[in-house]
Each structure stands twice: as C-alpha cells, then as structure tokens.
Amino acid sequence: MGLEDLLFELQMAMPQVILGVINGAFYALLSLGLAVIFGMLNVINFAHGAQFMMGAFVAWMLLAYVGIGYWPALLLAPLIVGAVGVAMERLMISRLYKLDHLYGLLLTFGCALVIEGLFRNTFGSSGQRYAPPREFQALNLELGDFFLPGYRVWVLIAASTICLATWLVIERTKVGSYLRAATERPQLVQAFGINVPLMMTLTYGAGVALAAFAGVLAAPIYSVHPAMGANFIITVFAVVVIGGMGSIMGSIVTGFLLGFLQGLTEVVYPPFSQTVVFVIMAVVLLTRPAGLFGRA
Template sequence: MFEWLGITPQALVAQLLVGLINGSFYAILSLGLAVIFGLLNVINFTHGAQYMMGAFLAWIGLTQLGGWVGKPDWEVNYWVALVAAPLIVGAIGILIERFMLKRLYHLDHLYGLLLTFGLALVIEGMFRHWYGISGESYSAPEALQGGIRLEGLGLFLPKYRLWVIVASLTVCLGTWFVIERTKLGNYLRAGTENPKLLQALGVNVPLMITLAYGFGVALAAFAGVLAAPVFQVNPVMGSNLIIVVFAVVVIGGMGSILGSIVTGVGLGLLEGLTKVFYPEASSVVIFVIMAIVLLLRPAGLFGKER
C-alpha cells in the first residue's frame, strides 16, 4: 500500500515487530520505575544498571559459574536465570533501600536521585572492570531458537522475539492487575497517595516501600534476562536504554501504571514506524514527542497534576 513511497509490506511488518520488542522493554522498565516512583518518590537512576545486572547474571550463570565452582560442564540455564536473576537483583535492591535510600526520605527528592545515579555509575564501573566493554553474547534457549516463516508475507519471525513480547506483556498486565484489582494493590495506591495516613491506619508502610523497590528492581532484572539473547550483554547496555525509558516515563506520566505500559509499547511501535518512513528521525522521535508532551501536558499523557 505504501509502494509509491518505496516501502514494502515486509519492511513495514518487520520494523513494527522490532518496534514491538523495543516497546516491550520500554514498558517493563518504565513500569518498574513507575512502581518505585509511586511509593518512594525516588526516580531510580540505578534502573539501567539493574537491568544490566539481570542480563549479566544470566550470562554468568550460563558460561562462568560452572568454572568458578570447578565443574565446567555445569550451567544455570535460561529458564532458571529468568527467575533467579530477578530474585537476586531484587534482594540487592532491598538492601540498597534498607541501608541507603531509607536514610534520604526526609530530605529533598534530589538526594535519592543523586544516590541512585551514583550507584549506577559504581555498578557499571565494577562490571566494566571485571568484564570490559566488548560485550558478551548469550544464545537463546534451545526451545526458542529458530523461527516461524510466514510465506504469505515473505517474513521470518524468530521465536525468541515473539517470546519476549509475550513474556513482557504478560508480566506487565499481571502487575497492572495486581495494582488495580487486588487488596495489595489498594494498599499500594493508597500508599502512593498518602503514605503517612495509611501507616496511621495500621499498614506497615516502610515494609511495603522496601518490597516495592525490590519488586521494581526485579522487573528491571527480568527485562535484562529477556534482553540477553536479543542484545549484546555489556556493562553499558542499561545506560543506553534507560535514557529512552526515562523519556517514555515522562511522556506517560510519572508514577502512572497503565500509562507506563501503554506508552512503552506505543512509543516502541512509533519508533519502528519512523524507521520505515523516515529512518533519519528514528533515534530522536521519542525525544521530540517528549518535548511536545512537556509543552502541552507537563504531567504526562496519563499523569495527574500533583
């Protein structure tokens, strides 16, 4: 239909698929940021580093750990990593919240931002020191290798990429469901609105805040494991992605759960479309939209004015 522009349907669908995959990562990362921002009022700049840690833990489990324990054949496979890496990174996040972030809540929000930014630099620096920046490759698990050929469209759909979309959207919608439809979610929304009062009504809000940070961070690590077979595993993979994710969060509205999912996927698709129609703009289109949204609706598309 766009032949007159020199665009084939194959290119269009292929780019939309790439866009959908990127959008899935944006969604899951901005969702974690939204959960954290909602309860802690902290913009978690460590998010990218935690995503990178997820990917690295998966890679370490698969290729390094066996050697460390003296059994070179032994490995932690992808499926175990998909559960274990978020748990480990989430637990580290809980320690960060308990021993560092917690001390800053009575100060201006800027201090939380500075702390998490500093931590991101430290974590990335450590991984750079240990593994260099050349990047490691991680192969998709056997069950998800190969792909499906769509003869009609002349397209090849890699199975792993479809899995990424399904897995991240499932996790996003599951999180949304818990927050919007369950008792625990009621606590979370009430805590976002007025944490002091919720605590005066008998809810252990400090514990909730710790767990919310752990959960948000675990989402980042989950995205990291998902990303390991798609992108190169390297210490700066998070800082490259996280800048776009912050733009997504600003567009969707800080702290909005549904907003972060919808905007994440939507902007990924839009980026894909831009690659088809005007490739030169594809790396800036999200930031242009961010500027426009900031001008017209400073609280974001789904955000509430505070």
C-alpha cells in the same frame, strides 16, 4: 499506488515495526518499574538501567559459571538482583525519604556509576553472547518473505504478560490496594497498622526485579555488556515524561506505543529514529505538560 504496492510496502516495513514494538516491550517493562518505585518511594531510580544490565549479566553468569539455563535464570536473576535492590534501599535510599527528591536521583545515579564501573572492570567493555534456548525455534513466524525469530515472539508474550500481571496486582488485589493507599497517604495507612517502611523496601525490590527480568529477556537479543542499561535508561526517562508517572497502565501503553513509533520512524527516516522519542517528549511537554496519563 495500487493495493499490491501498498501491501508490498507494508511487508517491507513489518520487520522494523516489529523490532520497534519489541523495543517498546522493554520500554514498557522499565518504565513500569520506574513508575512503581516512584509512586511509592518518590525516588527516580537512576540505577534502573544498571539493574537491567545486572539482570542480563546474572543470567549470563549463571549459564557460564554454574550451567544454569535460561528458564531458571528468568526467575533466579530477578530474585538475586531484587535482593541487591532490597539491600540498597535499606542501607542507603531509606535514609533520604525526608529530603528533597533530587537527592534520591543523585544517590541512585552514583549507584549506577558504581555498578557499571564494577562490571566494566570485571568483564571489559565488549559484549558477551547469550544464546537463546533452542526450543524457541518452534515459535518462529514465517509469512512469505517475512520472518520473525521465535525468541522475539516470546519476548512480546512474556513482557505483555508481566506488565498485565503487575497491573492486576496493583489495581485488583488487596496488597495492591494497600500499596495505592500508602502512595497517597503513607501516615494514615501506617496508622491502620500496615508496615509502610517494609512495603517501601519490598516495592523497591519488586521494581528492581522487574528491571532485572527485562534484562534477562534482553540478554539473547542485545549483546550483554556493561553499558547496555545506560543506553536504554535515558530513553526510558523520556518515555516516563511522555506518559506521566501517574498511572501504571499509562506507562505500559506509552512504552509499547513509543517503541512502535520508533519502529515506524526507522522505516520512514532512519537517522531520526534515535531522537524521535525526545521530539515526541518535547511535543507532549508543549501540549500536555503533565504527560499523557499524568495528573498535574
């Protein structure tokens, strides 16, 4: 095979791989939120997918009912859904901290069912279209036969920026240091006069807001429908198992990496693309049970 053939193959593979990386951006955002919440609350937030879906729906409703466009929605939807998350934490999740962690999983699973059911009752199972704003056409990338819509470029930029910003806040700021300390030794941190329960509430709200942000980003790409989160979240769970929830950067890197690998699989052997993440999870469990970035 000559160099030209190889280049041609690469060019053919590019769109799928880039689509995979964009999927990876969502995996990264969602697993990041899960990791932040789990680190602080020791709760696996099964409602994360439903909250992702709520983010997309709130953006769609803001446009359809109030006429508020994409840019304000990018800020408003995470705030609204985050506020719902804060209420959920205060009313329900906070009652479970002294119990087995599995109850947190069961409770949030119940919440996910309620949210999905309510949206399905209101909007039906079919998808709603959310058109991306026109200004993204300026970002359109065209390299020969290869074309990448501007909006997808934006998704990559926005997701990476938010992931990095979250990492910076947690690892490099004073608030972040409180958060990390409270993750390790909550009682001690509380003894120093820091309001740990409030921090837990806000952490949950922030993790939920991240999911909603991902939802708004996803709205113009995928159709906005009640099951969109459930489809995503199980794959994200596998991503979380692969990365291990020990490190923030770990979940970001794992998310992007798995999206990339999924895209490659789509090129090499398409029927395998939906299961490849789960197979990688099995391999990681065999070789590094704590996950790539996890602590045993």
